[in-house]
Amino acid sequence: MGVLVKKRVYTCGLDAAIDVMGGKWKGLILFSLHEGPLRFGELRRSVPGISERVLILQLREMEASGLVHREVYHQVPPKVEYSLTDFGQSLNTALMPLGEWGEENMERIQAIP
Template identity: 85%
Template structure:
């Protein structure tokens, strides 16, 4: 799930989450909250929680709760979420191709 900061200040998922050149691919299986948080630099815990809840509500993400000590929760893409990745892949490629120009835009917040 590649992340992009939208004009509304929200993080939206696409294909993969990357940090320091390392990729964490959501399509390859489940990820725990801490893995997602570490993989998305600059996102607050609150915003990540809200985005995960929204993705779960819209059917893009499955949240699996394991009732154990310590508590464990894993997130994985649903079939619907995988289909969104397919649709978003060209946009992600465009973004990578134009990243320097995009980062130079003086966004108004």
């Protein structure tokens, strides 16, 4: 007996984009990987406030959705690097204007009760 997979249905492009991003951490991880590949520890330091467990879960989800590539180097000690795929880079590029808007309006947003 096969497993039924429910096809995702979106009302608009923003709905689809928010679904693949899912929460605040993925956007921050995407931003951190913008400059190039990072090892797990480097990535954790570049995303303040994220726990190791949450970072692992988010990276697994991002790898499954095709946003992030995980490269394992078979050496001693073991080395793993995370980088953006073309799909992840395109989402990061789309998020840049939103980040700029946030920077421009940060004081106003922080003042919201």
